[in-house]
Amino acid sequence: MKVFLAQTDTTVGFLSQDSKRLETIKMRADNKPFLKVYSDFKNLKRDIRIPNTHKRLVRHACKTTFVVKNQAFRHVCDPYHARLIQPFGWLYSTSANESGQSYVREFCQSVSDIIVEDFRGLSEQSASQIFLLTTTQIKQLR
Template sequence: MVKFNSTSRLSNIDTKVILTQTDTTVGFLSQDALKLCDIKSRQPSKPFIKVYKNFKALKQDKKRVPNAQKNLVRRLKKTTFIVKNFSFRVANDSSHSSFLREIQWKYSTSANESGKNFSRIFCEEKADIIVEDKNKLFEGKASKLYKINNKKIKRLR
């Protein structure tokens, strides 16, 4: 476990698991989905939310948002979208997007075992890097979840 007081030294963290306060709640971030599955005791077939640093990164990843819903996706904050069984969120929050400065995206999941509440002890054992600011780590409200296509918007959470 490595503790940093600032995010400026986090450039080579491709497959490390980071415990941090995300734009919604305390969470694990990593580009290694299998590592996250192992930590959360979760089935590998269950997909993770992909968090992008901005809309340009989403476009570079060749992910398309239906034209009719582009404005909605740009406007709504702290919201996860599902398009054709692909879930994503754009982290406009400056502190959260700073982890994605070098890397365009990361998988994101809540910092707990599947189906359980946040436990700081569990998280500190499992994380490679812990990033904590003055607000500390806290379990906040989960992001809103919408399934969208060209014609419909359905709120799932």
């Protein structure tokens, strides 16, 4: 599977369905899972069981990552980013940098197979909020 470099709904990122390839690029430990981004809520519900008490929150949240049973996910509100994910249904997503480093365009372009740049360009922006969901509670992680 190819690795895309693109502007995500939050920041510039690597996207792929190949988590091993992303681990290699980022020089990241293999026990740290990647975020899964979904093109829409319908695709998300097929993969992840969201507690009923939180479905409305997850459906309407933008630029927000949720964790349920150690799986991090987000559905994309940004139509430009969603259009990239749509043919795949979902992609792993991670910030475009080496683990613990800041964004360096030359490095990112050298390790990406496909660079998707639109009128927004590629720019580092703030990360999403992260919430842990249980059947009865919400806990903010970031």
